[in-house]
Amino acid sequence: MSKRPPREYQRPALQKSGLPLSGKALIELMQAVHAKGLPFRFRAGGHSMAPFIRDGDVITVSPPASSAPGLGDVVAFIHPETQLLCLHRVLSVNGKGFLMQGDNMPEIPDGMIPRDAIVGRVTRVERAGRRVRLGLGPERPLVALLSRCGGLAVIRRYAAPLYTRFSRSHGSCEKP
Amino acid sequence: MKKIRMDMIFSHSSDVVSREIDGALIIVPLTSGMGDMEDDLFSMNETGTEIWKMLDGTKTVGEVISVLTVQYEADQGKIERDVTGIVTELLKRRMLVEATAA
Numbered sequence: 001m002s003k004r005p006p007r008e009y010q011r012p013a014l015q016k017s018g019l020p021l022s023g024k025a026l027i028e029l030m031q032a033v034h035a036k037g038l039p040f041r042f043r044a045g046g047h048s049m050a051p052f053i054r055d056g057d058v059i060t061v062s063p064p065a066s067s068a069p070g071l072g073d074v075v076a077f078i079h080p081e082t083q084l085l086c087l088h089r090v091l092s093v094n095g096k097g098f099l100m101q102g103d104n105m106p107e108i109p110d111g112m113i114p115r116d117a118i119v120g121r122v123t124r125v126e127r128a129g130r131r132v133r134l135g136l137g138p139e140r141p142l143v144a145l146l147s148r149c150g151g152l153a154v155i156r157r158y159a160a161p162l163y164t165r166f167s168r169s170h171g172s173c174e175k176p
Numbered sequence: 177m178k179k180i181r182m183d184m185i186f187s188h189s190s191d192v193v194s195r196e197i198d199g200a201l202i203i204v205p206l207t208s209g210m211g212d213m214e215d216d217l218f219s220m221n222e223t224g225t226e227i228w229k230m231l232d233g234t235k236t237v238g239e240v241i242s243v244l245t246v247q248y249e250a251d252q253g254k255i256e257r258d259v260t261g262i263v264t265e266l267l268k269r270r271m272l273v274e275a276t277a278a
Binding site: 007008016036043 | 203217249
């Protein structure tokens, strides 16, 4: 058996990582941080949870053990078919798991997601440096009901201009 | 900063999470009691990754240097300087803790 030749030596270096994290890397890091019982904060991409979570919002996901997700909660999970990380709302809970759906995609429900696919619960949303509470407060079950029956899309169509005005004048967002 | 001796043993701080993802080591500092991707993340090159893996609370600095000397084409003096340098930097950033007070 031949001896393996010595490898070329590089000086060990620690550098700031500028690498964009893939979905898989994000899931691995989130699970590693959650294993220490700590929340995980990252910038979300996509439009499936608009208007409550928008593309580029900064999301905090708490470990699943801190509290069991309930109706209307926004939950981070690994989609069983795509293996991608999703942040969608719980529309119902039963013994098999959670019925999930993105608020902005009533035509494409996720179906039943088993409990072991749950990575954590969204506990904070920040947009442009301000905390966004709408959609994550006590109104969560109502949002889930509206999302399930398609009412959210109707409300969005007619109330979006009012909502935009209201949020500007009354501050539905607040500083974190 | 304390001088790094060859009989010292170090391990990863509980204030960081590290994972090797697609061959690249990523170190996440747990600042403010959370893993924050909006803060700086760190990575290491191949040699740095090997050193990080060996600083697991079982090997002395001297043993880490011996392993690298066998694996790489470089003189022991250079490897020793580099290992103590990277250990010092990791300690400064609170990514390592001394496992024994030898």
